Amino acid sequence: MSRPTIDKGILLQGIVALLEEEVADIRIGFEEARRTSIESPGRMQSRYDTMGVEAAWVADGLAKNLKSKIESLARLRQLRLPPAPLKGCVGAVVGVGTPEGSESIYFILPGGGGQTVQPSEKGAPVVIVTPGSPAGKALIGKEVGDEVIVGADSGPKSISWML
16 A cells, blocks of 8 residues: 655644634533523522533533643644654554555544544545554554554554554
8 A cells, every 4th residue: 555645744733723623612612501500590490400500510521521622732732743653653644454455544643532634635534543542552562564453343454654
């Protein structure tokens, strides 16, 4: 399989932009839930009136999610990408393929796991994995030619290239 031309810096900027959008959306939801929680009447209007409590729970969950996303953004902004790693590591873009020719591309990053970015209109999508994820664990420390299993429903695949 051929090694594509992918600019890791541009890819990283795209991930940071996606996370910034998520943070903005989560912040809006958090503020709304917090406001609803504060503005709800102190005393329940009926035994089924739990809106204030539920809004507080939602605000708490969103606050935790917001904190996690902000921490991921900070880690990504501080990341120095390795120029040409020989083994899978944080900052590596890894091409994994089958003998039949199908290929998946993974970008190992300390945050933003689960996101998918399209480097170009013609390019294959790139899936972001973190070192703690099952796919990230499978790729860390591996070299071109090593067999890995990424994905619950897939068999062994071979690392075909690394950037």
